[in-house]
Amino acid sequence: MRPTSHTADVVCNDVKNEEKKKFLYTRGGICQGKSGWVLCPLQTQLEPLALFPPSASRPDSEHRTPLAASPSSPARCSSAVPAAAAVISGPGGGGGGAGPVSPQHHELTSLFECPVCFDYVLPPILQCQAGHLVCNQCRQKLSCCPTCRGALTPSIRNLAMEKVASAVLFPCKYATTGCSLTLHHTEKPEHEDICEYRPYSCPCPGASCKWQGSLEAVMSHLMHAHKSITTLQGEDIVFLATDINLPGAVDWVMMQSCFGHHFMLVLEKQEKYEGHQQFFAIVLLIGTRKQAENFAYRLELNGNRRRLTWEATPRSIHDGVAAAIMNSDCLVFDTAIAHLFADNGNLGINVTISTCCP
Numbered sequence: 001m002r003p004t005s006h007t008a009d010v011v012c013n014d015v016k017n018e019e020k021k022k023f024l025y026t027r028g029g030i031c032q033g034k035s036g037w038v039l040c041p042l043q044t045q046l047e048p049l050a051l052f053p054p055s056a057s058r059p060d061s062e063h064r065t066p067l068a069a070s071p072s073s074p075a076r077c078s079s080a081v082p083a084a085a086a087v088i089s090g091p092g093g094g095g096g097g098a099g100p101v102s103p104q105h106h107e108l109t110s111l112f113e114c115p116v117c118f119d120y121v122l123p124p125i126l127q128c129q130a131g132h133l134v135c136n137q138c139r140q141k142l143s144c145c146p147t148c149r150g151a152l153t154p155s156i157r158n159l160a161m162e163k164v165a166s167a168v169l170f171p172c173k174y175a176t177t178g179c180s181l182t183l184h185h186t187e188k189p190e191h192e193d194i195c196e197y198r199p200y201s202c203p204c205p206g207a208s209c210k211w212q213g214s215l216e217a218v219m220s221h222l223m224h225a226h227k228s229i230t231t232l233q234g235e236d237i238v239f240l241a242t243d244i245n246l247p248g249a250v251d252w253v254m255m256q257s258c259f260g261h262h263f264m265l266v267l268e269k270q271e272k273y274e275g276h277q278q279f280f281a282i283v284l285l286i287g288t289r290k291q292a293e294n295f296a297y298r299l300e301l302n303g304n305r306r307r308l309t310w311e312a313t314p315r316s317i318h319d320g321v322a323a324a325i326m327n328s329d330c331l332v333f334d335t336a337i338a339h340l341f342a343d344n345g346n347l348g349i350n351v352t353i354s355t356c357c358p
């Protein structure tokens with residue numbers, strides 16, 4: 001360890017008090033070790049919020065101006081982060097919050113903004129040789145530090161910032177679209193996977209359509225970009241899948257409208273296990289998970305003195321079909337069963353949607 005004129009952003013930008021800064025420098029309080037910037041004991045004993053008292057001004061903006069910004073960067077403006085709870089929890093304290101936020105908390109979380117993508121830099125936090133932070137996703141695509149163009153290798157961890165990160169609640173990634181939750185960084189990815197403010201993807205099975213947008217825009221996207229999908233009105237319809245003997249993975253999709261909602265019916269033929277083709281049939285609601293809980297659907301294969309029935313709650317298109325198929329949480333049958341019910345290679349599935357009383 002050696003005292004150095006360089007400092008990590010967390011210190012050099014925010015210790016505005018020159019006397020204090022001098023004190024820290026002269027006492028060798030801010031040192032760079034192999035494992036990152038280390039705060040002196042005096043500083044580490046401070047509560048995280050106390051690092052940035054209300055009188056402290058924002059970090060120098062030129063330190064935070066990116067030299068390079070990826071054109072595909074999410075357009076998340078830092079100033080658009082809504083007022084979220086200014087809660088400091090202990091390490092591992094967990095638990096999300098929502099509510100009014102203090103400017104100090106916003107300043108604190110903004111110190112973790114990646115200068116390239118404006119997402120948060122979360123542990124493991126790595127810095128350049130001069131102490132600038134960049135998130136791990138962007139770091140993998142960069143050959144030098146976006147702030148100072150210095151070397152990014154060898155990797156230097158910033159343990160002090162990691163400790164601060166563990167004491168701060170961060171806004172959800174979808175804060176700009178309405179989510180007011182703030183979460184411990186370890187809980188953020190899990191929440192963001194299921195956050196109801198996350199953009200909707202095109203519900204059509206298969207990965208060919210990359211459309212994303214709001215729930216309100218899903219139906220018009222389907223009507224314009226997937227014109228071949230037919231819609232039937234009514235709560236009790238027959239979903240007729242033709243040519244079920246087509247080789248390879250095949251999807252059949254249609255829409256059903258009833259109770260003022262649109263449902264997507266999907267029949268997928270795929271080989272989940274090699275050499276064993278199976279059919280998976282499921283109903284999705286063009287709506288939220290909460291709306292889906294108000295409905296039930298029944299799929300029924302019926303004919304030749306046999307009946308096979310599946311009843312469940314429709315899935316929200318937010319959750320998609322992939323996980324349901326993976327877990328067989330849908331009507332599953334193999335090709336032999338399909339042939340028992342098929343007529344000339346066509347399979348009719350009776351679909352009934354009903355509302356559940358709350």
Ligand SMILES: [Zn+2]
Binds near residue numbers: 115118119138
């Ligand atoms: Zn980034």
Ligand SMILES: [Zn+2]
Binds near residue numbers: 129130131146147
């Ligand atoms: Zn740098």
Ligand SMILES: [Zn+2]
Binds near residue numbers: 197
């Ligand atoms: Zn959220």
Ligand SMILES: [Zn+2]
Binds near residue numbers: 203
């Ligand atoms: Zn689409």
